[in-house]
Amino acid sequence: MRDKAWRLGPEHFGRLISVLAEQGYEVLGPQVDGPAVRWGPLTGPDELPQGIGAETSPGHYRLKQRSGPERFAWGPSPDSLKRWLHVPEECFVHAAQDNGAFHILPGEQPGAPPGGAAPPKFAFIGMRPCDLAALVRLDAVFLKGPYVEEHYSARRREAFLVVVNCTASLDTCFCASMECGPGARTGYDVALTEHTAEEPAAYLAEAGSARGVALIEAITAPRAEPGFIAECREACKQAAAVQRRRVDWRTAPAVMLRSFEHPRWEQTARRCLACGNCTLTCPTCFCVNTIEHTAIDGSTGGRSRVWDSCFTQNFTYIHGGSVRTSVKSRYRQWLGHKLAWWQQQFGTAGCTGCGRCIAWCPAGIDISEEFAALAGTAQGGTGA
Amino acid sequence: MKPDKHRPTVGIFKFASCDGCQLTLLDCEDDLLAVAGAVDIRYFPEASRNIGKGPFDIAFVEGSITTHHDADRIQQIRRQARILIALGACATAGGIQALRNWHDSGEYVRQVYAKPDYISTLKTSTPVAEHVPIDYELRGCPVQKTHFLEIVCALLTGRRPQLPSASLCIECKRKGNTCLLVASSEPCLGPATQAGCGAICPAMGRACYGCFGPHENANAPALAKRFREDGMSEPDLQRAFRTYNAWAWQFRKASEEVET
Structure with missing residues (x-):
């Protein structure tokens, strides 16, 4: 399907949103919301950011005005798709007690919101290639093993994915070295690439699924010319070329095995706030805590899960205490899992190079720099 | 604590504090009657003139320890309580009045009171846990009523309270x-x-x-x-x-x- 490419003008973009809405999708897209680009309900292309970019560095994120017509030059938003597909909090067992007998009550359909009849049908417009790569990783965790996570599965199955390839990288991006961007490879319904040499911007559209083809045909966009396609591809290649950070992830298992007692862990632990921001902004961190609640009279109760973080003391609390009592051991566990141990389980790194954990760490701890220090390589990190 | 016919007895005590945490308990609104029905509130001067005696299954303690009298009284409460729960920033950390710990509180007393001789106070404001062992803390200034309800529910049901400890x-x-x-x-x-x-x-x-x-x-x-x-x-x-x-x-x- 990659040989089919269309050119979308602003009018097609508007129709793309409205056709998805007509098909019953809850359309979500990026918008400027206070000091950041965040995701929310999208009703028209005018709500998208325009001429907005972002500047990031370890521990910092700022929106920046840009002079061009670009709508997708802000890199990864603090939101990733896990907020909608692997929700922050979900009650999955409702129970009641009746004359001493315990009953499990019928709850909502898997994936449905509290009180909702069916799982939501989301269309995500403007997700980044690193977000898509993260979804592939969450799919491996939730859908590909012997046990399928039915709530995630129900929402994921319905989701329509419009990825926008990056033609601008942020300072904290290292998706190119993680092989997760700045162009999307597979897994999308429609991939767009922004062409900013004209105003308003035009978009190269490529379909990755049958329903993606159907959508583009429904909005009757013209075919893209080879010259236009080449310029869009070149812009995406440039976004990769400007990335300074890189992680040689294939060496990570060997690096981790030989640096278990590296003094760097202790140094980083002294900077680490153990606040968990890296794990919560990470698009692939999926850990949850399971909590139980009861009514005061004991008549009803429930079991919920909430986003958790491996940086908390309770995370590894088992009989007798926590397995990882120091912040050092927790940071080592997290970095090791993201870059190395994930490979052994799933064949890919758990990290997509989106750089959220770098930008949104209040202490400015940089995973690419940490890994370079452990690996003892000059070419890692920022190359400094 | 297993649910049985015996309703757990509860005492709610105050030390140096603004009473905001106790008011938060009274602010449980729709849940307040359910709590009052599920436990036997024996001692809660903020809410009732009906002052009962211990011992208590659960004692909630608001406020920090700032006087010699406080220091004695918290020992007595501990001896009478099976489970002691520190309530709010004063009881768990000494409160805003702990700012005195870096200064000479005697000087404040001399400046504020007409007859400083009547005032007998410790040099420091300290949390309850510096004086007696405690079983749980509810944090906040003031505490969160949902946490109060959670700990009551958990103790009544015999399960572990779900109280946050991370960032x-x-x-x-x-x-x-x-x-x-x-x-x-x-x-x-x-x-x-x-x-x-x-x-x-x-x-x-x-x-x-x-x-x-x-x-x-x-x-x-x-x-x-x-x-x-x-x-x-x-x-x-x-x-x-x-x-x-x-x-x-x-x-x-x-x-x-x-x-x-």
Whole structure:
């Protein structure tokens, strides 16, 4: 399907949103919301950011005005798709007690919101290639093993994915070295690439699924010319070329095995706030805590899960205490899992190079720099 | 504690404090009658003139220990209570009145009171746990009524209470707030503060001021370093860590490292 490419003008973009809405999708897209680009309900292309970019560095994120017509030059938003597909909090067992007998009550359909009849049908417009790569990783965790996570599965199955390839990288991006961007490879319904040499911007559209083809045909966009396609591809290649950070992830298992007692862990632990921001902004961190609640009279109760973080003391609390009592051991566990141990389980790194954990760490701890220090390589990190 | 015909007896006690935590308990509204039905509230002078005697299955203690009389009374309460729960920033960290711990409180007494001789006070304001062992703490200034209800429910059902111990950031991110510290360089204490409030201040664009006290692994000096990099002055830095939970050791450490 990659040989089919269309050119979308602003009018097609508007129709793309409205056709998805007509098909019953809850359309979500990026918008400027206070000091950041965040995701929310999208009703028209005018709500998208325009001429907005972002500047990031370890521990910092700022929106920046840009002079061009670009709508997708802000890199990864603090939101990733896990907020909608692997929700922050979900009650999955409702129970009641009746004359001493315990009953499990019928709850909502898997994936449905509290009180909702069916799982939501989301269309995500403007997700980044690193977000898509993260979804592939969450799919491996939730859908590909012997046990399928039915709530995630129900929402994921319905989701329509419009990825926008990056033609601008942020300072904290290292998706190119993680092989997760700045162009999307597979897994999308429609991939767009922004062409900013004209105003308003035009978009190269490529379909990755049958329903993606159907959508583009429904909005009757013209075919893209080879010259236009080449310029869009070149812009995406440039976004990769400007990335300074890189992680040689294939060496990570060997690096981790030989640096278990590296003094760097202790140094980083002294900077680490153990606040968990890296794990919560990470698009692939999926850990949850399971909590139980009861009514005061004991008549009803429930079991919920909430986003958790491996940086908390309770995370590894088992009989007798926590397995990882120091912040050092927790940071080592997290970095090791993201870059190395994930490979052994799933064949890919758990990290997509989106750089959220770098930008949104209040202490400015940089995973690419940490890994370079452990690996003892000059070419890692920022190359400094 | 297994549910049985015996309704657990409860006492609610006050030390040096503003009564805000006790008022939060009374503010349980629809749930208040359910609580009053499920437990036998024997001692709660804030709510009732009907003063009963111990022993108590559960004692909630608001306030910090600031006088010799307080220091004796908390021992008596501990002896009468099966489970003792410290309620709020004063009881868990010494409260805002712990600011006296860095100064000569005698001087304050001489300035404030017409007859200072009548005043007998300790030099420090300290949390309950510095005097007697406690079983649980409910953090906050004031406490969160949902936590009070949770601990009552858990004790009645015989399960472990679900009380937060990790950072506010976790709660803040679950809610979907944009990080004020990273995106606006607001001096937010969230990364060093315990969750539990529901991240209400960051949700309104106001940086956290730490009323729930330090979280289990708070690295307040590292957060202070960040504030310094963002241009905060040393006196402001000290003030940031010296509010309701100034005497909590992690905040104390950060505030004492400040060069003034």
